[in-house]
Amino acid sequence: MTTLVIVGAGPRATGLLERIVANAAELLPPERPLHVHLVDPHPPGPGRIWRHEQSPLLRMNSMAEDVTMFTDASSTVEGPVRPGPSLAEWAAAQHEFEPYREQDDPAVAAELRALAPTDFPTRRAQSAYLDWVFRRVLAQRPGHLTVTVHRATALELTGPPDGPQEVRLTNTTLRADHVVLTLGHLGSAPAAEHEALADFAHRHGRCYLPPAFTSDTDLSAVAPGEHVLVRGLGLAFVDLVALLTEGRGGRYERTPTGPVYRPSGREPVLHVGSRRGVPYHSKTGYRLQGPPAPLPRYFDAAAVDALPGGDGPLELRRDLWPLMAKEIGFGHYHELFHAHPGRTALPWPDFLAAYDRLDWYSPALTELVAAAVPDPADRLDLEALDRPLGGRTFDTSEQLQRHLRDHLAHDADRRADPAHSADLGAFLALLSLYGQLPRIAAGGRLTARSTAEELDGWWSGFFNSVASGPPGFRLRQLHALSEAGVVRFLGADLRVTTDETTGTFHATSPTVPGHHVTATALVDGHLPRPTVTRTDDPLLRGLHRAGEITERTLTDATGTYRSGLIAVSPTDGRILDPTLGGAPHPRRRALGPHTDARAQAAFARPRTDAPAFRQNDAAARAILRSIAPAPVPPPARQRRPAPVPTG
Missing domain, CATH: 3.50.50.60 (FAD/NAD(P)-binding domain)
Structure with missing residues (x-):
């Protein structure tokens, strides 16, 4: 029997386990049993961030219909697509989805019964959904794929690259053929400034x-x-x-x-x-009013591969942003022209033909938009979105208070009004950019300065401000x-x-x-940045002290950038081990926001071909393929293994 230990049992671990179960029919025949240990002091499924035991005042920043843990028709995974309900669909018909279980918390049960698709659920409601997803994955696993949950903390990981791994827990030690670290969002020791x-x-x-x-x-x-x-x-x-x-x-x-x-x-x-x-900026509270834009159009793999410089260094703002901004503009104007044609002055085919051939920063594009979109309020202004105060100054603090109250009211009103659904079109185009950014970053094509100041600095802040409000x-x-x-x-x-x-x-x-x-x-009042060197996770601290993990560091003529993220193989999450000359460790993987694979979200918006789902699938298939075929036992001795308790 092959043994896999997954350290961290939150939604990322659940997503990986779902992909292992989905691929088992193809890659895990009955004569090759697999036993999975899930290790986490917090509940499996929700994990720490989404655990039930937190204030009912805390909410998600996504609508219920925009949260799923399942692949769908948009997914480009190599393994089988296994559709499942979004949080909204599950809440509306819980009795129809096995395994059904009554909610222990009356307040959560009442919330789920009343939850509308466009509501923003409490984190406790998301906890209930993630708990059900985990139980569903367990219920769908074949008999030769067994699971044990350990409500404990993993303290240490040791073992040679060509032999069994040992994971020391607070209450026992596990031996494993493979280990995956799905630790989620981690805290860290204070930086010098904070100390x-x-x-x-x-x-x-x-x-x-x-x-x-x-x-x-x-x-x-x-x-x-x-x-x-x-x-x-x-x-x-x-x-x-x-x-x-x-x-x-x-x-x-x-x-x-x-x-x-x-x-x-x-x-x-x-x-x-x-x-x-x-x-x-607040999240939109409505759906698209027109047909979805066919994304991506300008920032796809072919466009990125054709960027000037071949394999040479790139700068995000100089080389990538004009295409990225044009993609966001396409999403915005596609929705405006299709859903609100009365506010446009050109037929969509004519506008698109001109838009296609013009550069984002060209005066001709500015003139095109001004001619085609009469109302400035309908035009996309990325600079105003990025810096709403725009260098403005005020004579008194009271003037600033009044200005920002007006700003808050305007932003909330606009994001609640379907008449401005072009904002949602821009948001969806913004999400589509993540299809290429992880590949560019992992490929080391950005300079060290651009990665630090533009990708992890400006871009991260801009995206969160516009899309994660x-x-x-x-x-x-x-x-x-x-x-x-x-x-x-x-x-x-x-x-x-x-x-x-x-x-x-x-x-x-x-x-x-x-x-x-x-x-x-x-x-x-902000989250700690992930950092290998100051992580509060004991297992990662031990691996770092032993020199068996390293943070992704870029050094070139523009400087040195230490990302704080664990260096992994972008395809399947194998940890790049300095003791192996920086080669991928054959038995250790890491997936999630503490890695440089840059697909942080463990769950996703439906129909967006989520990068995290693709990574989970690639890692699951790689693990299953690495399990050496075992001799087939005589038929008389074949038996179905008893399920291993999950508590």
Whole structure:
């Protein structure tokens, strides 16, 4: 029997196991049994991030119909496609999907019964879906593929590349032929900057919270009424605000003009800023009104391979972005012309023929769009999306508060109005870009500087700001919190300093020249970046100390960039082992956001040929193919193995 240990039992592990089960009919005959050990202290399926045991105030930033764990007709996996329900489809007909089980939490059961496809579910609802997906995968496995779940932490991985691996857990040691690390989003030890801030806060009796997963953070150190600086306006910030307001007894009252916040008196005062100075754009709350655009059109494999320079170094903004931006524009205008033709002045075929032959930054393209799309509000302005404050300055902080409240209201209204469904067309085109970016990054075609500053810097921030924002109701809540004085905006390019004399934190922004805020607490309201060198995972720390994993590092004439990500083979996730001269380890793999394969999301939007599903399938097939055929036993001795308990 071959043994596989998967360390981490969250959605990425579940997706890999689903692909192993799906490919077993072709690649795992009955005479070659496989036993899988899943190791995670948290529940299998949801894992840590999506576990049920977290605040019911925390939501997903995706609509229920946009979440699936299953391949579909769009998938280009080598193995078999095994369709399954999205979160919305499963919630609407749970009794029809085996194995059915009643929900233990009455609040989750009620939410699932009432869940509309365009609702943004709680994370507890997603936890229930992921639990069902995991149980479904177990129910569909053949008898010679058995599974044991260990609710434990993996502490150490050892073993030669040509022999059995040993995975030491908190309560036992497992021997394995193959090991896959699907550890998900990891925390890390504080960087030097964060250590210095923590030391400052400790010496002066102040509060500092470093980057962390908000649902895991103890917020009790933030006192009621305390003035708190918050760096970051992304999803971690949105969660932080929910827990420090509604989570402390505040409530929203519905009015004809929008929600009004009624404080409990236990809230702090949050002074918030970031590089952009505004929260992420809200997610759209509607579907396409026209036919889906045939994506990709300009940023496909052929276009990338034809980029100037052959195999030479590329710069993302210089070489890739004009094609990427044109792809986003195509998605936007395809939806505008097909769903809202009354707001266009040219037939779509005429516009597309001209659009095809023009460069993104050419004056002729600007003229084409101006002639074809009369209303500037219908034109795609990527620069305004990227930096909404656009270098603007305000004479007073109160002017900035009013401006950002108007911005929040406009953004939430637009993203809730199907008349602006071209925004969704642009969003879908934005998602399609990920079909090529992992291949470009893994192939080392970008310079070190461009990878650091443009791919992992600017592009990551731009994508998250435009495509990974919160539901629209969160922006309306921020509007209400701003009116109530609980949240105050600081502006863009936020700068925070410390004052040893007073033991306080100070914040300034060029958005309001001359204005500064003093606070007794500082929260870095963003997620920790993955880093091999400071990871809080004991198994990875041990592998790094032993020199058996390395972070992806790029060095060229433009500089050196240390990504913090584990270097793996982009095709099947095999770990590149420095002790083997950087060759792929034959028995160890890693999949997920802690690797440089750059397909982070463990679940996906339906009909998008998700890169993570393709990686899972490639890894599953590689593992199954590596299992050496065993001699066929005599017929009289053949028997169906008893299922291994999963608890």
